[in-house]
Amino acid sequence: MARGELRIYLGAAPGVGKTYTMLEEAHRRGERGTDVVIALVETHGRKHTTAMTAGLEVVPRREVTYRGAAFAEMDLDAVLARRPELAVVDELAHSNVPGSRHAKRWQDVRELLEAGISVLTTVNVQHLESLNDVVARITGVPQRETVPDAVVRAAEQVELVDMTPEALRRRMAHGNIYRPEKVDAALGNYFRTGNLTALRELALLWLADKVEQQLGQYRADHDIDSTWETRERVVVALTGGPEGDTLIRRAARIAARSKGADLLAVHVARSDGLAGANPAELARQRVLAESLGGTYHQVVGADVPRALLDFARGVNATQIVLGASSRGRFAQLFAAGVGVTTIARSGSIDVHLVTHELAGRGRRRGPLPPALSRKRRIIGFGVALLGLPLLTVALEAGPPLPLIDDILLFLVAVVGVALIGGLWPALLAAVGGSLLLNWFFTAPVGRFTIAEGQNLLALAIFVLVAVAVSWVVDTAARTTRQAARASAEAQTLAAVAGGVLRGERPLTALLDRLRETFALDSVTLVEKGPGGTGTVVASVGDPVCVSPGAADGEVTADGDLMILLRGRTLEASDRRIVEAFAAQAAVALRQERLAAEAATAKPLAEADRLRTALLAAVSHDLRTPLASAKAAVASLRSSEVEFDDEDRAELLATADESLERLDRLVANLLDMSRLQAGALGVVPIEVGAEEVVPRALDDCGPEGRKVAVRVPEDLPLLRADPGLLERVLVNLVANALRHSPPDAPPMITGSTHGDMVELRVIDHGPGIPADRWDDVFLPFQRLGDRDNHTGVGLGLALSRGLTEAMGGTLTPGETPGGGLTMVLALPVARLC
Missing domain, CATH: 3.30.565.10 (Histidine kinase-like ATPase, C-terminal domain)
Known part of the structure; x- marks a missing residue:
């Protein structure tokens, strides 16, 4: 059985005409031959809406008794038994009377759809679950009835029924929405122009997201990878270098020029698992991007321009912001670089190449880390110095072999040295091996000369092969070591992130994790003050270090924050991960301080809320009994009217009742203030x-x-x-x-x-x-x-x-x- 289709009429506020528009569509469908019934429509006494129900079949409602009162609800079983092609069901977010089959009307609608019945329905933006609290803050009116956003987003069609705030207020003033006695209160509260304008913008933005989702699905279904400039999306590419701050701020300014534009920061990580970027810089730049309203993303790819453009096209980006190449001019002669390549392949996406302080200065690379440990390198040199002479002695003592066999045996020895000690011992073995081959096994023997050209070629090939094999072995060892280290760093950072998220005190947990990871005695976060003085913000371990001069290491976290390490001196290669810890520590400290400020502000906000509510409440409730008492006393004092005893007694009773009511109100207010002050x-x-x-x-x-x-x-x-x-x-x-x-x-x-x-x-x-x-x-x-x-x-x-x-x-x-x-x-x- 095919599932029915759902069409939802979305409004920003009551009275914009959702139900009327829905009934118009029902009439159009009926005129085209569709079997249409009204399962439930709430007209709220509006004559124009009531008139629109004429000519449509209405399924009678069922009566439900709850706590002695009778309620009329949609008869779901009757609609299912009738099995129309299209059912009209008003107010999707409505809560059913307790005891009904489903708690919410949207669940009734879901059952109709599963039965193959299409549905027309309505909902206001304030009933959407994701916007419920936002609407409550804007209007001051909490909405108890909500519908999950996923239910509305899953609809085949969502149509916005729109009306300007001024037009809606005119409808209200003419009595087309509420009864006359409620009009003034509604216009002065929920239906204020500012409220309606904000609700209208919320509805438009929410629907824009729904349309964007549908557009993305359409593009995916039709394999469309070209950019459709329906909304500005600015992608800024980060390398993890210090120029990232400049790029993010420039991209944020570009995005700010277009209302509603999205800012997306992306870092392309190497697909070989090696860490090529500074994790501390990336962590700090992520915070910066998010503070400017953007989002941070990380993708993996061997070809950086291709990975960047694939990401940009995947999010339908319209602009890309790149930094100018940091490589020197000589290096740019041999490779175009990421920026130039991205521009050449970008197609319809605009690319901004932003200059910065490091542009064209060349990449500063530190010395390559050794591929193998110091101990293995020493063993490699020892094998080269002892093994090759021993091999020479063994070949001299044995039966003579062709030169090519001698060369192959020496090549095996060089490969063995490369595997044991790396590049430099292997190079020593290659050079030493060529000299030994020349002296002992190449004619004329006992001299560093070569009589035959083919022997010269064989020795040259031996040296080249030995050097090449040594280089490959060393590179593989170095890559393996870097990959293992990158994996360890990633696991450490993942553990740090998990510990921070789960811990009640993320800053302390972060510093403690840093101390454990690098086996330190103490880790201290210090904030620099005026005059160079430092204040300890947090510390773990013992003894606490408060001065950079007494620390074994220091790392700048962010601005005036600095982490002091005590226990041992870290290797230069460890600073990358420590800097990542430091960046996360700065974020954790900022979060703790914001939480403390929020906790401090919460009682003040609550007191302000109570004060505002009190003023709003007593402005009427204190004034009413006071006015009644004043009017009664003024009437009794008037010399223009003669009151009989019965009228006089009634006026006195009115004054007495009003003053008694006023006394109760004042007493309650005083007692409540004493309770809140703890002075009762x-x-x-x-x-x-x-x-x-x-x-x-x-x-x-x-x-x-x-x-x-x-x-x-x-x-x-x-x-x-x-x-x-x-x-x-x-x-x-x-x-x-x-x-x-x-x-x-x-x-x-x-x-x-x-x-x-x-x-x-x-x-x-x-x-x-x-x-x-x-x-x-x-x-x-x-x-x-x-x-x-x-x-x-x-x-x-x-x-x-x-x-x-x-x-x-x-x-x-x-x-x-x-x-x-x-x-x-x-x-x-x-x-x-």
Whole structure:
């Protein structure tokens, strides 16, 4: 069975016309003969959208009961049984009512697609999983319903339904999106011009990535390797030399000239496994590239220009930035170089050849490292000096052999010396062997002359072959040693990276790994200060070295950072890997400091968030009761109107109720500030629940008489502050009354659990999902309030804080049959 196709209409915000556009497409498909049904469409009372559903078959919804309330959901089984060619399913990110076959509507859609039914659906950019937190920071409104990006990216078609912020706000003002009573609040909050502009850009950028993915797949399917300049991508080639900083910054400036251009830094490593670049420089340049918004990549290739161009074409790059050749002019006469070769082969990719300080100065190569150890070289010289005379004596003592046989035996000896001691002992053996052959075995014997031309040719060939074999053997030995060292360096760096990623303190772990790798006594990271003074940032081992003069070695990490080594003097060949350690240490230190700054800033940001939320909340909640009280008092003082006793009593009651409400708000705010400052006075004493509960219900006013109380008389005494406990119960009962239906009032029960007394405040309201229980204790949260215009949302946050200050706990639970139960647990009083 062929899988159905998915087409998604993506919008930046509600009201841009996604559902309307989707229904237009459904009508077009139906007019072309496609079997179309509406599986589910949410019109939200919008008359134009509702009108578009006319003429399309609608699959009836199924009714689901949850916590005493009825919900209408898509009837997935009915749609599957109907088996249309195309199903219209609105709001892809919707969460199904608990108890449904799937938790999310996108999972329903996936089942329809697997059944061979094509689907038209809608989603807003704020519901995409990867952008959910970004949208929350922009708008200040968290979105609980999300859909994985992979689901949307897997769609055959994603169409953006776009509208300018100004046009969308006009639609909102005309009442085409929300009901009139919600328009002003929406325009002043979520639908601000800045929010809508940011959401629109997010939608465009996300869709651009989706289109880029489709374009890449098309190019791969059609074997297109030429560059299509759909987006600027600047590739900068790094050799691991000091000129890399200049190249990266130049490439970043080129990329910055094109909005949305990508910067990619790439290093081509040798395919023979030998380390040709400085790992410390590459590590530092990687950090630089990433700090400028780019990415770092490494590819392997024997032909550097080919590997570089293959990478550039693979990422559809439009420009390549290269450094001018560091080789001298004489060297450039024999080989064109990477830059010239890349330009010649680049085709449609623009190549920038950037000059730098090292251009044309020639490559500075240090002396080649010996292929073999000192001990083996000494043995090789010994074999050459002793072995060749012994071979000569043996040949002289034995039966005479043709000259060619003597030459071959001496050649075997030279190869043996090369295998044992390397190039220089082999060269000594070749020269010595030719002299011995000339003196003892070439006519005239006993003289360094050669009578016959063919003997001269044979000796010349012997010398050339001996030298060539010696060179090949030495080169192979050197290459093997370099490859083994490069492999060891790679394994060490991989272990370093893994240890840094897994460790809680990456800097200390990095220095400790460096100490262990090179068997050092101590490793110290020092930061230079003004006046040349140094400060120890981190150190492992003993004794701690704080002065470069007392160290056995020092390596500059980055800028003012320096690593001091103590224990032994490292070989020059070891400095490469130590420099890589140093570069990683600088990165680890920077990360630790950023983490420390973030930890320091987090409480300040949290305090600022609370302050902002407080100002936003109390700007209405403090002003409303104050205005009511002021209006009532002003009316009573007015001499223009005569009030009878009933009107006067009503105005006084209004003023009294408003002032009492204002008093509760101010008291909650003061208590919350004392809790956060740690200055709340708590005086725990022995108190009975049967004493505190009635007082709390009295404080709730007439509504408190509706609460049923089931507290046993033999309940043990509590150890708590009576005033604070009463405040907690008042807040819990007020919250329960606000959410309970009239025919199911709240209830307070009491029981003993171990050494704790538990008081339960039970309501039978709509309840709160278990995954949001922790949210109800956040300040300024009003989850599920039907009257969302009263209270600053401090009640439960303050109640938990007061309870914990008394040594108790306050936890939410589910009420059987629907609702929320708040469990207040306090310690039992210990009687002497």
